[in-house]
Amino acid sequence: MAAAPLVLGAFGALALAATPASARVDRRSPLLAYAEARAAASAGALERASTGFGAALAAAPDSDLIAGQALAHAVRAGDWRLALDATRALERRNALAPDGRFLLVAEAFRGRDWRAARVQIDAIEREQAFAFAVPVLRAWLAFGSREGDPLAALAAAGESGAAAGYAAEHRALLKLALGRADGPAELLSAARSAGARGARLRIAGAALLAGRRQREAALALLDPDQPSSRAARALIESGRPVPGAIGTAEAGVGESMVRLALDLGGQNLPEPGTMFARLAARLDAGNSEAWIVAAELLGQQDLHRLGVGLLANVAANDPFAASAREARIRLLLGGGDRDGALAVALEASRARSATMTDWVRLGQVYADLGRQQDAADAFGRALALHREDAVQPAWTLWLMRGGALDQADNWPEALSALRQAYRLAPEQPFVLNYLGYAQLVRRENIDEAERLIREAHRLAPDDADITDSLGWALYLKGQLPEAIALLEQAARGQPADVEINEHLGDAYFAAGRRVEARFAWRAAAVYATGPVAARIAAKMESGLTRVIAAR
Numbered sequence: 001m002a003a004a005p006l007v008l009g010a011f012g013a014l015a016l017a018a019t020p021a022s023a024r025v026d027r028r029s030p031l032l033a034y035a036e037a038r039a040a041a042s043a044g045a046l047e048r049a050s051t052g053f054g055a056a057l058a059a060a061p062d063s064d065l066i067a068g069q070a071l072a073h074a075v076r077a078g079d080w081r082l083a084l085d086a087t088r089a090l091e092r093r094n095a096l097a098p099d100g101r102f103l104l105v106a107e108a109f110r111g112r113d114w115r116a117a118r119v120q121i122d123a124i125e126r127e128q129a130f131a132f133a134v135p136v137l138r139a140w141l142a143f144g145s146r147e148g149d150p151l152a153a154l155a156a157a158g159e160s161g162a163a164a165g166y167a168a169e170h171r172a173l174l175k176l177a178l179g180r181a182d183g184p185a186e187l188l189s190a191a192r193s194a195g196a197r198g199a200r201l202r203i204a205g206a207a208l209l210a211g212r213r214q215r216e217a218a219l220a221l222l223d224p225d226q227p228s229s230r231a232a233r234a235l236i237e238s239g240r241p242v243p244g245a246i247g248t249a250e251a252g253v254g255e256s257m258v259r260l261a262l263d264l265g266g267q268n269l270p271e272p273g274t275m276f277a278r279l280a281a282r283l284d285a286g287n288s289e290a291w292i293v294a295a296e297l298l299g300q301q302d303l304h305r306l307g308v309g310l311l312a313n314v315a316a317n318d319p320f321a322a323s324a325r326e327a328r329i330r331l332l333l334g335g336g337d338r339d340g341a342l343a344v345a346l347e348a349s350r351a352r353s354a355t356m357t358d359w360v361r362l363g364q365v366y367a368d369l370g371r372q373q374d375a376a377d378a379f380g381r382a383l384a385l386h387r388e389d390a391v392q393p394a395w396t397l398w399l400m401r402g403g404a405l406d407q408a409d410n411w412p413e414a415l416s417a418l419r420q421a422y423r424l425a426p427e428q429p430f431v432l433n434y435l436g437y438a439q440l441v442r443r444e445n446i447d448e449a450e451r452l453i454r455e456a457h458r459l460a461p462d463d464a465d466i467t468d469s470l471g472w473a474l475y476l477k478g479q480l481p482e483a484i485a486l487l488e489q490a491a492r493g494q495p496a497d498v499e500i501n502e503h504l505g506d507a508y509f510a511a512g513r514r515v516e517a518r519f520a521w522r523a524a525a526v527y528a529t530g531p532v533a534a535r536i537a538a539k540m541e542s543g544l545t546r547v548i549a550a551r
Helices: 009-017 021-042 046-059 064-077 080-092 098-110 114-127 131-145 150-157 162-177 183-193 195-211 215-221 227-237 249-266 270-283 288-300 304-313 321-334 338-350 356-368 372-385 394-407 411-424 429-441 446-459 464-476 480-493 498-510 514-525 530-542
Strands: none
Touching: 021 046, 021 064, 046 064, 046 080, 064 080, 064 098, 064 270, 080 098, 098 114, 098 131, 098 249, 098 270, 114 131, 131 150, 131 162, 131 249, 150 162, 162 183, 162 195, 162 249, 183 195, 183 215, 195 215, 195 227, 195 249, 215 227, 227 321, 249 270, 249 288, 270 288, 288 304, 288 321, 304 321, 321 338, 321 356, 338 356, 356 372, 356 394, 372 394, 394 411, 394 429, 411 429, 429 446, 429 464, 446 464, 464 480, 464 498, 480 498, 498 514, 498 530, 514 530
């Protein structure tokens, strides 16, 4: 989120006016430096902002406000000297937030100052907020300092709860780092339980084993169905190093901070999540996941350009290079740089090594730009490259192609593509719903459309979009009581959805419930744009007519 401009207000202005002229310059200096730093940060001038925050902090070392803002900026910008100065200023005043203490932990591990690391970890345990991370931190401390048994330190995590979840991943990583024979098997078990993070854990283990010339053991850890694992396999088979190994205490602690960043981001706490991801990358610059997570979290704070810059740290031959490219495209689109996003996607699709995934990504960018026919063509190229053993099933590509053709007003080809998706996946509710509803809005094959949508609703009864489709089918057949009940259910599921509320308004109006109809249309109008907004406004003005009925 961009920093708001500093406003002194009447009280601040009066205080300055009452200050003797001889003292006013000194008192204003930290305030002016702080204001200039905030303004520079808002404008994206990171170096100038760091200079301003540094000056303000030096002039007012006892200001928790200045130190806190300086720390937040420094973490986003990667100005670690300023971040440490601000952190230590806050620590001296016992004003350091629990997440800020991890910066001191990271600095101690980077300097291999095990005594300082122990002091900070003990403080984290006392402060409680992040106590669940302490067993993992102590385990890597024991590994790095060679004092104590790292695996024994993990026993404090217990058998359940957040601490146990973190410990399970790091027990496997530590066993590999220690060269234990059961390390690979435990890592595979942890990876299977880690969801999306499983690919990262597998590659971290494979990178470590490959670096120790245990080639077959490394390859056995990789999942052939994952693109990132296939990229890592290619590196191993060609004798090239695989980045991302976790064989040091710094890398281990960094990996735990990536997990913290992901967990906080998932709780809609991107700012502290960014700190953990940035610290992870500082501890281990080869951890591409840390750079990607940090970039994505910056994007959640509308700092898209800054996030794009971080992704340059993921090498082109990194197993997660494709993931970084996808993140770059998302951030460019989120920041309004559509041309930049398209350029990245086109470059990937034009490479000799272009894959199905590259063409899918290009199609999605075209669709986001409103170039639906181009999107459909890209999805067609993806289909031409599709293999039976691909992770992404073919029906999803046919559905995307059909949807793009539908929006490009190429209905005959759209219908053909959607029917192909249905032939491949007759049990998929989204395929059933799209094929049914697309015919419904064109008033084609109404009975068949209703049958498809009913089956979709049976398979996914809680999906608001599908419930809306079924309600609209019944509305078109004149079955108003049943239609209204379903449309009301859909509106409860997605109360801000424009189309659902418009459908509900039309059904109310047709049933003679004119006041309720206008309430529903008014709800639809809140987020409606373009021709849809004009249509809804006309309904609220004069009621429902055949000309302005919803699709």
